[in-house]
Amino acid sequence: MTLRLYDTSARQIRDFTPLTEGCVSIYLCGATVQAAPHIGHIRSGLNFDIMRRWFTHRGYDVTFVRNVTDIDDKIITKSAEQGRPWWAIGYANERAFNDGYEALGCLPPTYEPRATGHIPEMTAMMAALIDSGHAYASEGNVYFDVRSYDRYLALSNQDLDHLLQPSAEGETGKRDPRDFAMWKAAKPGEPQWDTPWGPGRPGWHLECSAMAHKYLGPAFDIHGGGVDLVFPHHENEIAQSAAYGDDFATYWLHNAWVTMSGEKMSKSLGNSVLVSEMVKQWRPIVLRYYLGTPHYRSTIEYSEDALREAETAFARIEGFIHRAVERTGPVEPAAEVPAAFAEAMDEDFGVPQALAVVHTTVRHGNAALTADDKDTATTALADLRAMLGVLGLDPLDPHWHGAGHESGEQLHGVVDSLVRLVLDQRQAARARKDYATADAIRDELSRAGLVIEDTPQGPRWELGAP
Numbered sequence: 384m385t386l387r388l389y390d391t392s393a394r395q396i397r398d399f400t401p402l403t404e405g406c407v408s409i410y411l412c413g414a415t416v417q418a419a420p421h422i423g424h425i426r427s428g429l430n431f432d433i434m435r436r437w438f439t440h441r442g443y444d445v446t447f448v449r450n451v452t453d454i455d456d457k458i459i460t461k462s463a464e465q466g467r468p469w470w471a472i473g474y475a476n477e478r479a480f481n482d483g484y485e486a487l488g489c490l491p492p493t494y495e496p497r498a499t500g501h502i503p504e505m506t507a508m509m510a511a512l513i514d515s516g517h518a519y520a521s522e523g524n525v526y527f528d529v530r531s532y533d534r535y536l537a538l539s540n541q542d543l544d545h546l547l548q549p550s551a552e553g554e555t556g557k558r559d560p561r562d563f564a565m566w567k568a569a570k571p572g573e574p575q576w577d578t579p580w581g582p583g584r585p586g587w588h589l590e591c592s593a594m595a596h597k598y599l600g601p602a603f604d605i606h607g608g609g610v611d612l613v614f615p616h617h618e619n620e621i622a623q624s625a626a627y628g629d630d631f632a633t634y635w636l637h638n639a640w641v642t643m644s645g646e647k648m649s650k651s652l653g654n655s656v657l658v659s660e661m662v663k664q665w666r667p668i669v670l671r672y673y674l675g676t677p678h679y680r681s682t683i684e685y686s687e688d689a690l691r692e693a694e695t696a697f698a699r700i701e702g703f704i705h706r707a708v709e710r711t712g713p714v715e716p717a718a719e720v721p722a723a724f725a726e727a728m729d730e731d732f733g734v735p736q737a738l739a740v741v742h743t744t745v746r747h748g749n750a751a752l753t754a755d756d757k758d759t760a761t762t763a764l765a766d767l768r769a770m771l772g773v774l775g776l777d778p779l780d781p782h783w784h785g786a787g788h789e790s791g792e793q794l795h796g797v798v799d800s801l802v803r804l805v806l807d808q809r810q811a812a813r814a815r816k817d818y819a820t821a822d823a824i825r826d827e828l829s830r831a832g833l834v835i836e837d838t839p840q841g842p843r844w845e846l847g848a849p
Contacts, residue, residue, distance in 0.1 A: 386441065386729045388605075389680060391613060391635040392538050396731055401604050402633060406446070407438045410595045410632065412608035412616065413449040413495070415587075416476035417457040420483045421655035422674060422685070423641035423648035427609050429671065429775075430638045430679040430732075432489040434607075436773050437728050440720070448598045449492040450591060451477055453499050454584055459573055469574055470499075483658035486667045487674070488775040488782055494598050498590035502576045505585050505593045508627055509565055509578070517626040521556030523568025523581035529561050532622045538635065539614040563619050565589040588619035595620075596629055606632035610639055610680075611647065638679045648685065656685065665690060668783055672697045672776055676738050680731075696742075700771070701778050703745045706752055706836070707764040708779075714761055716768035716777070724770050734774065741770050802833065806842045 386399040401407055411431050414424065428449065438445050453473040462469040477497075484491075509525050512518035517531045529535045529543065536543055546561055554564050564586040569575035575582040595603065608617065617635065624631040640647045648655055661670055673693035677683050708714070719725075721744070727736035748763030771777040805824060812820040825835050833844050 387731055388634050388636060389731045391637050394540070397634065399604075399634070401443070402602055405442070405444060407443045407605070408446045408599045408603035409435065409448065409605045409607060410591070410599055410603060411447070411449045411492075411606075412591060412612055413451050414477065414480045415452040415455055415457065416473045416480065417455070417461050419476055419479040420658050421641075421648055422658055422661055422670070423655070424480070425483050425487060425658050426641050426674050426683070427607070427638050428484050428489050429487055429675050431607050431636075432484075433675055433734065433774060434636075434679075434732055435490065436775060437732060440773050445493075446599065447490075447492045448494045448496070448595070450594050451480075451495060451497045452587065452590065453477065453497045454574060455587055463572075479659065483662075486658065486662050487671045488667070488780075496594045496598065498585055498594075499576075501590065501593050501597065502578075502585065504597050505566070505589050506578050508589065508593050508596070508623065509580075511628075512565075512623065512626055515626065518565060519558065520580040521558075523583055524554060524556060524564055525566035525578075525580055525586075526554075526557055526562040527565055527619065527623060527626075528558065529563065529622065530559065532626050534625065535622050536614075536618060538618050538621055541614065563588060563615065565623065588616055589623060591616075591620050592623040592627070592629075592631075595631070596624065596627075601628065602630035603632060605634045605636055607636045607638070610637040613637060636679075639682045641674070641683045641685055643685045645684070665694070668776060668778060669694045669697055675774060675776070676734055678731075678733065678735055697776070700741065700745055700767070700776075702834070703748050703752075704764065704767065704778060707748060707760050710752060711757055711761045711764060713779075714764045714768065716772050717762075717765040718769070720769045720773060721766055724773075728773065737770065737774070741767065741774075744770070802828070802844050806835070806844070810842065 387396050388399050389395070390397045409431065411427065413428070414420065431447075431449075435445050435447050451473075454469065458469050458473055461467075461472050465472065509518060512527065513520060513525070516528070518525055518527050536546065543561065554567070566578060566580065566589065567583050567586055569582040569584065574584060576584060595606070606617065606620075621631060642648060643656075658670075665673075669690070673690050674683065676693070683689075720728075721740055724737045724740040727733040727740065730736075744763050744767050748760050748767065751757075751759035751763060768777050768779060772780065777783075805828065809821045809824040812818070812824065828835055828844070835842055835844050
């Protein structure tokens with residue numbers, strides 16, 4: 384089946400045809416590092432990690448670029464408020480973002496360029512746009528003339544005559560208030576870089592056009608980001624790059640928000656949930672399941688109840704895997720995923736439909752274990768590991784047992800030791816035919832949220848719904 388994607392620019396699902404056969408090039412707008420990430424920030428990286436994994440599974444060689452915006456108005460404001468250098472704030476928060484991506488199992492990007500490392504590329508692009516009449520310098524600023532590009536606002540489907548974009552603070556000398564800044568003149572005490580038009584710093588939009596051109600060339604397959612970036616950020620990127628002469632992105636993919644009480648999760652609204660705190664309360668693999676399994680274009684309304692439901696659902700998957708490994712021994716992932724799973728992923732990365740195949744496989748595998756059908760259970764385990772590998776959710780993957788996950792494993796070991804002591808008492812009660820005590824112990828464990836299963840190898844436990 385042909386892989387199909389919902390293209391924001393076309394406002395419909397399109398067949399995917401790469402520019403270079405066997406290769407996929409992706410540019411994802413990454414973090415603006417003025418503060419540590421909340422789960423809404425991480426969702427975008429996680430969604431595109433799943434997309435990347437699926438392209439790789441389908442045999443493509445993927446080049447994945449995710450930028451870092453390490454200078455902007457908010458970082459400068461934070462620097463003044465905290466009395467810390469702008470670069471120290473940016474670097475600390477960049478590390479926090481990468482820690483969050485790693486904790487949730489996201490593969491590192493092929494390239495992760497910083498804006499401040501690409502001032503020469505931005506300067507060259509501005510010079511070319513000024514020479515061609517698409518941009519102009521004024522009072523140390525450089526602006527893009529939006530009326531010079533006749534396709535401006537095509538991505539967001541807006542009308543320029545009804546677009547109001549007042550001048551921001553410090554953006555003086557515009558010919559039209561809707562023109563946007565490519566370069567901002569330096570203010571006293573602010574970080575600055577030299578250009579032919581005076582010292583200053585890059586505008587937000589210019590950096591992505593320059594870095595996408597450098598790392599992916601004048602044309603690439605997919606540009607991604609949150610839906611809130613369609614305007615003005617992505618619209619302005621297109622204008623700059625197209626006016627410069629680049630074909631730029633063939634497909635535009637946008638993930639939806641994580642909301643709380645119907646509002647976009649945002650630090651400015653005070654409703655953010657920091658990743659660093661969430662991984663202390665929830666296992667990172669459960670957080671990945673929660674954030675990664677809804678469709679990337681659907682909004683996630685955050686709640687602890689929803690997270691508990693995700694934890695219970697994932698526990699059912701883990702439970703089968705652990706039982707199957709006990710019966711069959713280690714089993715490598717299948718080379719191919721089930722056809723229904725592939726069909727779902729090929730249709731605009733339909734993870735919810737693909738996840739239904741995962742849970743069906745778990746049910747069939749459990750039935751095989753109950754029937755002592757080792758061959759069928761082994762096949763189910765191999766298929767399941769292949770599917771979970773695509774989703775980054777295979778609990779047997781070394782990532783979930785490596786650095787950063789020791790505390791969860793240690794806690795599991797402590798709980799296992801305590802539960803084993805109680806189960807030994809239950810076994811002793813059964814041995815002396817004190818079934819009332821044995822049943823009481825099992826009921827008490829059940830009330831604590833543990834499911835006890837008696838197997839030929841002895842009793843085993845797993846987390847269930849509390």
